Amino acid sequence: MNRKKQRRAMRILWLCIAVIALCVAGALALLLPVPEAETVQIPGPRGSIPATVQMPSKLSRAGKVPVVVLCHGFTGNRGGDGHFVPLADDLAEAGIATVRLDFAGCGDSTEPYTEYTLGNMAADVNAAITWMAREYGADGPAALVGHSMGGRLASLYPEISARQGYAPVSALVLWSPANGTGLQGLEFLNIEDFSQVEAVAGEAKANGKAGTKWGVEISGTFVEEMEQSDPNAALREAGLPVLLTYSGQDTVLSANTIAETEAAVSSLPGSTVLTEPFAEGNHNYQNEDAAVNAQLDADLRSATTEFVSAALR
Structure with missing residues (x-):
């Protein structure tokens, strides 16, 4: 031949x-398809935390399995306004495990809403990360995806983690975080009249709790944590890669909060600020038009999956 x-x-x-x-x-x-999602109860510092775990298929796992904790917003739940379930599927296809939580007083949680505090949320995130490593072998690098108040918690988590000795994270995804400095972070309680926000905060500090127009009572502890926190300063101090998104039709966060958070994230290496795809979305990345609504969800999940996959590899 x-x-x-x-x-x-x-x-x-x-x-x-x-x-x-x-x-x-x-x-x-x-x-070896992607396993079915599992409803679980995670042992936490105050009792069981209702959660859902989504693991990737064995075929897509290479080395240590990364894990992402999905953190919902104020009065939300682990469904994440319809975004968290399909996002967990997308991340599983990329070989990344997820755990989505119901924070205190939300979803299937049996705790009163007055236990919904930044400190308790951070403790629950830490419990979830360590439990995922122990029970599911998802002991690779971790990231947080947080929406609204969940985004504020995600911004503050590296600072709290360093102080409390919690499990560290390697990247953050912030969907419309409520990152106003101090009490400004509660502006969503009454975006039209901040004096009313101050009045609710004062009542909570004086009486231990106060009602809100959102149908829940917030605690004095939560208000004090908000007053004492500066999430954008925490982001700069942590220096982690961050994906930040804001929608164009947000009516619960001020332009000042959005601008300050965009400036903070823009200064961080390996970080991205993404707003253009979400111009027609509300605070929850939704729109009354079904086609627009579906595209908002697809773009949000695609950007998040791409960023997290790169950050955790």
Whole structure:
């Protein structure tokens, strides 16, 4: 056989090998699909934390499995306004485990809403990360995805983690975080009249709790934590890679809060501020038009998955 025929034969052989490899990979993918999500109770410092775990398929795992904790907003739940469930599926396809929590007083939590505090939320996140490593072997690098108040908690978590000795995180994704400095972080309680926010805060500090127009009572502890926290300063101090998104039709956060948070994140290496795809979305990245609504969700999940996958590898 001459050299020309040898080279042609080798090319055919390698092509056959490649085709066989693809067929084997496809067959394995069918045999090892992404597992079903599991509803769990995570042991926490104040009792059980209602949560849902989504693990990636064994085929997509390479080395240590990264984990992402999904943190909902004020009066929200682990559904994340419809975004967290499909996001968990997307991350699982990328080989990343997720755990989404119901914080105190939210979703299936049996605690009163007055236990919804930044300190308790941070403790729950730490419990989730350590539990995922112990029970599911998801002991790779961790990240947080936080929406609104969950985004404020995510911004503050590295600072709290360093102080409390909690499990560290390597990256943050912030969807419309309520990152106003101090009490300004509660502006969503009454965006039209901040004096009313101050009045509710004063009542909570004086009486231990106060009602809000959102139908829940906040505690004096929560108000004091808000007053004493500066999430954008915490972001700068931590220096972690951050993906920040804001929507164009947000009616619960002020332009000043948005601008200050964008400036803080823009100063961080490896970070991204993304707003253009969400121009037609409200604070929860939703729109009354079904097609627009679906696109908002798809863009939010795509940007988050791409960023987290790069940050945790």
